[in-house]
Amino acid sequence: MGTAFDMMDVMSEIDVGIVPRAIRHLFSGMDNRKQQALEQGFVEPCFDIVAQFVELYNEDIIDLLSHERSPTGLRIHEDAKGEIFLNGVTRVTVTSPSQTLEVLKNGALNRKTASTNMNEQSSRSHAIFTVIIKQQRTVIVKPCFDPQTVAEQGDEASASEEPPATELELLSAKFHFVDLAGSERLKRTGATGDRIKEGININFGLLALGNVICALTTPTTSDKAVHIPYRDSKLTRLLQDSLGGNSRTLMIACISPSDCDYIETLNTLKYANRAKDIKNKVVANQDKSSKLIGRLRSRIAELEAELLDFKQGRITVSDGVESFNDQYRENVLLQVWQLIINQWNTQIKKRCELLLQADVSQLRIRIKALQETVEMLRARNVQLLAEKDEVYARMHISKSHDQQASIEVNTNEGEQEGDAFGSTVRVYLDELESLRCALMESHATNEQLHQQMNRWKAMVANNTLRMPVDCLANCAAVINDLSGNNAENVVTPTPTFSLIQEAKADIRRMKQSITENSPEEDKINQDETKINADDMMKSSLVIDDFDVDDGEELKDEDDEDIEVENEAETECFKLRDDLADLQAEISIKERLVIELEQSERRLAEKKLAELSLRISEMEVERDRVLAEMASKHSQKVVDAEQVRKIREDYEKKLTTMRDEFRKLQSVEREHRRMQAKQVAEQQQLLRLRNELNELKKTKVQLMQRIKEEARRAKAIELTNMKKLAGLEKESRKKDNLIQKLQNKDRQREDFLKRSADERSACDRKNERNGTQRSIRSAPLRHGRGTVPLTKLEVNRAKAKWMAIEKNIRRRISQRQAITKMEDELEKIVAEKRVLAEEIQRLEQQFIKAKDLAERDLIGEHIDGCYAKMRYVQEQFTELRNTIAGIDNENTKVSLLLSSLTLPKYFNMISKRGICKS
Numbered sequence: 001m002g003t004a005f006d007m008m009d010v011m012s013e014i015d016v017g018i019v020p021r022a023i024r025h026l027f028s029g030m031d032n033r034k035q036q037a038l039e040q041g042f043v044e045p046c047f048d049i050v051a052q053f054v055e056l057y058n059e060d061i062i063d064l065l066s067h068e069r070s071p072t073g074l075r076i077h078e079d080a081k082g083e084i085f086l087n088g089v090t091r092v093t094v095t096s097p098s099q100t101l102e103v104l105k106n107g108a109l110n111r112k113t114a115s116t117n118m119n120e121q122s123s124r125s126h127a128i129f130t131v132i133i134k135q136q137r138t139v140i141v142k143p144c145f146d147p148q149t150v151a152e153q154g155d156e157a158s159a160s161e162e163p164p165a166t167e168l169e170l171l172s173a174k175f176h177f178v179d180l181a182g183s184e185r186l187k188r189t190g191a192t193g194d195r196i197k198e199g200i201n202i203n204f205g206l207l208a209l210g211n212v213i214c215a216l217t218t219p220t221t222s223d224k225a226v227h228i229p230y231r232d233s234k235l236t237r238l239l240q241d242s243l244g245g246n247s248r249t250l251m252i253a254c255i256s257p258s259d260c261d262y263i264e265t266l267n268t269l270k271y272a273n274r275a276k277d278i279k280n281k282v283v284a285n286q287d288k289s290s291k292l293i294g295r296l297r298s299r300i301a302e303l304e305a306e307l308l309d310f311k312q313g314r315i316t317v318s319d320g321v322e323s324f325n326d327q328y329r330e331n332v333l334l335q336v337w338q339l340i341i342n343q344w345n346t347q348i349k350k351r352c353e354l355l356l357q358a359d360v361s362q363l364r365i366r367i368k369a370l371q372e373t374v375e376m377l378r379a380r381n382v383q384l385l386a387e388k389d390e391v392y393a394r395m396h397i398s399k400s401h402d403q404q405a406s407i408e409v410n411t412n413e414g415e416q417e418g419d420a421f422g423s424t425v426r427v428y429l430d431e432l433e434s435l436r437c438a439l440m441e442s443h444a445t446n447e448q449l450h451q452q453m454n455r456w457k458a459m460v461a462n463n464t465l466r467m468p469v470d471c472l473a474n475c476a477a478v479i480n481d482l483s484g485n486n487a488e489n490v491v492t493p494t495p496t497f498s499l500i501q502e503a504k505a506d507i508r509r510m511k512q513s514i515t516e517n518s519p520e521e522d523k524i525n526q527d528e529t530k531i532n533a534d535d536m537m538k539s540s541l542v543i544d545d546f547d548v549d550d551g552e553e554l555k556d557e558d559d560e561d562i563e564v565e566n567e568a569e570t571e572c573f574k575l576r577d578d579l580a581d582l583q584a585e586i587s588i589k590e591r592l593v594i595e596l597e598q599s600e601r602r603l604a605e606k607k608l609a610e611l612s613l614r615i616s617e618m619e620v621e622r623d624r625v626l627a628e629m630a631s632k633h634s635q636k637v638v639d640a641e642q643v644r645k646i647r648e649d650y651e652k653k654l655t656t657m658r659d660e661f662r663k664l665q666s667v668e669r670e671h672r673r674m675q676a677k678q679v680a681e682q683q684q685l686l687r688l689r690n691e692l693n694e695l696k697k698t699k700v701q702l703m704q705r706i707k708e709e710a711r712r713a714k715a716i717e718l719t720n721m722k723k724l725a726g727l728e729k730e731s732r733k734k735d736n737l738i739q740k741l742q743n744k745d746r747q748r749e750d751f752l753k754r755s756a757d758e759r760s761a762c763d764r765k766n767e768r769n770g771t772q773r774s775i776r777s778a779p780l781r782h783g784r785g786t787v788p789l790t791k792l793e794v795n796r797a798k799a800k801w802m803a804i805e806k807n808i809r810r811r812i813s814q815r816q817a818i819t820k821m822e823d824e825l826e827k828i829v830a831e832k833r834v835l836a837e838e839i840q841r842l843e844q845q846f847i848k849a850k851d852l853a854e855r856d857l858i859g860e861h862i863d864g865c866y867a868k869m870r871y872v873q874e875q876f877t878e879l880r881n882t883i884a885g886i887d888n889e890n891t892k893v894s895l896l897l898s899s900l901t902l903p904k905y906f907n908m909i910s911k912r913g914i915c916k917s
Contacts (some may be wrong), residue, residue, distance in 0.1 A: 018252065019104060019129065019177050023097045026131070026175075037138065045137035050091045051100055052132075053107030056235050057125035058201045064107035064127070065090040076237050077852050083174075084241050091132075104129055114198070117190040124198040126205055126235055127179040135171045167293060176242045180206065182254075183264070208233030210271060216244050217277040246282055251275040718853050725860045732864070736871050743878070753813060761806050768798070821879050828876045832869065839865045 034044050053064040054074070061074040075087050094100045112124040183206050184191065184199040191199050208229065215228040230240045243249055253272035255265040309315045839862060846858045 020097070020101055022175070022177070023100050023131070026133070027097050033135075033137070042138045045135055048134040048136075049094050049100075050132050051094050051103050052086070052089050052091045052130045053104065053127070054086065054089060054130075054238075055111055055125040055127045056205065056238070057112050058198060059204075059234055061086065061234060061238075062112075062125075063088075063090050064110045065092060065103065075856065076234065077856075078240075079852075082241060082245060084238060086238075100131070112198075114195060116184070116195060118184075118188055122189075123179065123181045124195075124202070126181050126202070128238060129177040129179075131175040131177075133173045133175075135173075137169055137171070139167060139169045167297060174242075176239060178239065180209075183267075205233050205235040208236045209239075210274070212236045212243060213271075213274045213278065217274055243278065244280065247280055248282060249275060249278045249280075714853060718857065721857050722860070725857075725864060728864055729867070732868055732871065739875065750813075750817060754810065757809050757813065758806070761802070761809070765802055818883055821883055825876065825879055828872055828879070832872055832876070835865055835869045835872065839869070 030045075030047050037044050055062050055064055061076075063074060074089055076084060077087050078084055092103050094103060107129070108127075111127060113121050114124050116122050181202045183203055186196065186199060189195070189199065211229055211232065215226055218226065220226055228244060230236045230244075236243070241247060251272045253268050255261075255268050257265075306315075842858055842862045842865065846855055846862065849855045849858060
């Protein structure tokens with residue numbers, strides 16, 4: 001990162017460091033985005049930028065922006081998205097590049113630096129400067145496509161354009177500017193003391209980072225995931241999401257050009273080369289709530305459109321099945337056909353204009369070719385006249401010498417014959433020139449038509465003819481969707497019939513325009529007849545004087561005509577292609593019109609059949625009534641009883657019909673009542689839906705409040721647990737202190753007890769000395785079978801016995817102490833077993849736990865158990881060493897006893913008995 005160089009106050013623009021350049025680039029990009037949003041008419045995006053600066057010194061994380069210069073217990077956490085963050089780190093909000101650089105400068109001044117043999121100010125830690133950016137911007141929401149309203153949108157889109165819908169989007173990004181301390185060799189740096197420890201930790205962090213880079217860049221051949229050792233060092237743990245997460249990683253290597261630093265330079269370049277191979281798939285860090293809001297808004301738009309269809313009566317529900325209304329279907333069909341007709345009218349006009357332009361261009365080319373032909377013929381005519389004059393002159397000179405008289409006599413006859421011959425030659429020349437012009441024109445036209453025919457055949461063979469039928473296919477699909485499931489519904493045929501008539505008239509107009517604007521077939525036939533006539537005329541006329549010249553001129557004229565015609569060949573080909581497309585579209589439109597006529601015919605026939613059935617029923621009823629009336633009139637005498645019966649029958653029928661009419665009226669009232677009830681229920685349903693939405697919102701708010709309360713309670717619980725862990729730690733420290741004090745007290749008691757024993761032994765020794773002096777004054781009596789001892793031996797035996805007695809007493813007291821220590825050892829072993837089981841249980845809970853706070857709490861408990869285990873182990877070691885020391889003293893006593901012989905034991909015991917007696 002080069003913070004020492006970046007923090008220089010005075011420097012040129014060329015010498016500015018990487019971090020200031022990157023920060024200026026970030027803020028300039030933010031200003032550009034704001035300017036673009038204002039130019040496009042959107043709300044200006046909001047940016048929230050915070051910065052933090054930490055260093056890793058001897059594997060301890062130190063906050064460089066905090067007022068405390070000691071490790072503050074910052075802990076590394078990982079959230080649910082896999083992002084790494086520091087809990088408790090100082091974050092500073094910045095709004096400008098200068099403020100950001102000021103924060104960087106203040107943090108760089110607090111870094112740990114020292115001097116070595118290689119560098120006067122050497123960084124003794126790895127530093128990480130982090131910039132976190134959150135952006136809230138406005139984006140355009142893509143409207144959902146509704147095929148039911150495609151016809152209505154076609155007319156409304158041209159009239160007025162509504163502004164697009166927008167929504168807010170939240171994006172986040174994080175930039176790590178890492179200053180890695182250089183790798184150090186103790187032989188060259190000459191580090192001692194704290195510098196050695198710092199260099200070891202620096203090399204350890206770089207080694208862990210290199211292992212992570214190797215694991216990320218090593219290709220795998222199997223499907224198993226490769227373990228990446230992020231947790232080997234705090235440096236790799238902090239940079240976990242910047243190395244293998246949703247990120248791009250860049251490394252800048254600082255090397256030395258000196259020869260003595262060749263190995264360091266090579267290793268540094270290899271290190272950076274491995275970092276170059278890190279490749280991750282990068283996606284935008286978009287907030288999930290913005291995506292959810294976008295989906296909900298699109299869903300609301302769809303539901304509003306569906307509700308509008310129901311309100312306007314476009315969709316009706318019968319027996320639980322949704323279907324389009326007949327009037328709506330008819331309107332959609334009319335609008336679709338109107339769109340089709342408008343599109344076809346515009347396309348026909350364009351194609352007619354293109355065909356007319358093509359005809360005009362062809363006529364212009366033909367006129368140009370004819371003008372060139374006329375000029376060539378005029379020049380040839382002049383040449384022929386000159387040749388003719390020369391021939392007449394030569395003939396006149398040759399005859400002037402020998403037949404001068406005869407020429408004068410026969411002058412009139414020769415002039416008459418020359419005039420007749422010249423007139424015949426001129427007639428033939430005129431016919432020949434006209435035939436040549438026609439032949440050249442027919443050759444050019446024929447060549448052009450042959451080329452076009454060959455291209456058409458090639459396109460047909462390769463199936464490369466394109467027909468623009470997408471619009472018609474879409475329209476046909478709309479018609480089929482509207483009339484597929486509801487073909488039995490009767491549609492009013494009057495507007496559809498007029499629409500069909502208009503479509504037929506359009507087809508006739510298109511065919512007429514095609515026949516008027518494509519007279520090529522007649523040209524081809526005329527050209528073929530001209531070519532045949534030219535060939536026959538050419539075979540019948542043979543003129544020796546003009547064969548060579550005519551052939552050359554015809555070739556030149558053909559070449560020029562071919563070049564002129566080739567220029568318009570591409571345009572004519574395009575026009576032919578448009579003509580083919582137009583014919584294909586006409587055929588498709590005719591087929592659609594036929595299908596629509598058949599559909600209308602089927603609907604009309606069905607309705608006609610229903611009407612015919614009703615008419616036949618009415619006719620049968622009419623015939624029956626007329627037959628009854630005729631039978632009644634045929635009777636001369638009408639019985640009054642029959643009249644009464646007939647009247648009663650008709651009155652019954654009338655009553656029945658009135659009852660049916662009343663029932664129908666009641667049914668109609670019931671229907672109206674049900675409609676009103678349905679409207680009320682719909683209003684109630686709408687109200688209930690609104691209430692449900694309000695309840696959902698309230699539920700969401702309550703859930704958020706519950707989550708906040710749970711989070712707050714969890715934070716309080718975590719704080720309490722931390723306090724409890726601290727108290728337990730202090731309690732363990734106090735227990736350790738008490739245990740140490742007890743051990744010292746026990747040692748003091750043992751010392752006092754040994755001192756008391758020694759004093760009592762000295763007292764007893766003094767008493768024995770007094771007794772021995774009294775014994776020496778009395779005569780020594782020798783028993784039978786005893787060997788008299790000398791005075792020196794007696795003194796030695798007494799001294800040894802006193803030493804033995806003293807050591808035995810000490811051994812007894814030590815044995816009692818060893819017994820107590822063994823009991824304590826058993827207690828310590830049992831406590832160690834309990835602690836090992838507790839650690840194993842906590843480790844299993846740590847593996848199963850998913851919450852970071854819970855895992856931190858379990859980790860603290862595990863650390864406490866390990867600390868207590870170390871304290872118990874220290875106690876165990878201390879007791880074991882004490883017991884071993886006591887055993888060494890016991891070996892000294894056993895050596896003293898082994899130096900005595902059996903007779904000495906008996907003498908000492910007898911003397912002891914004498915002394916006691």
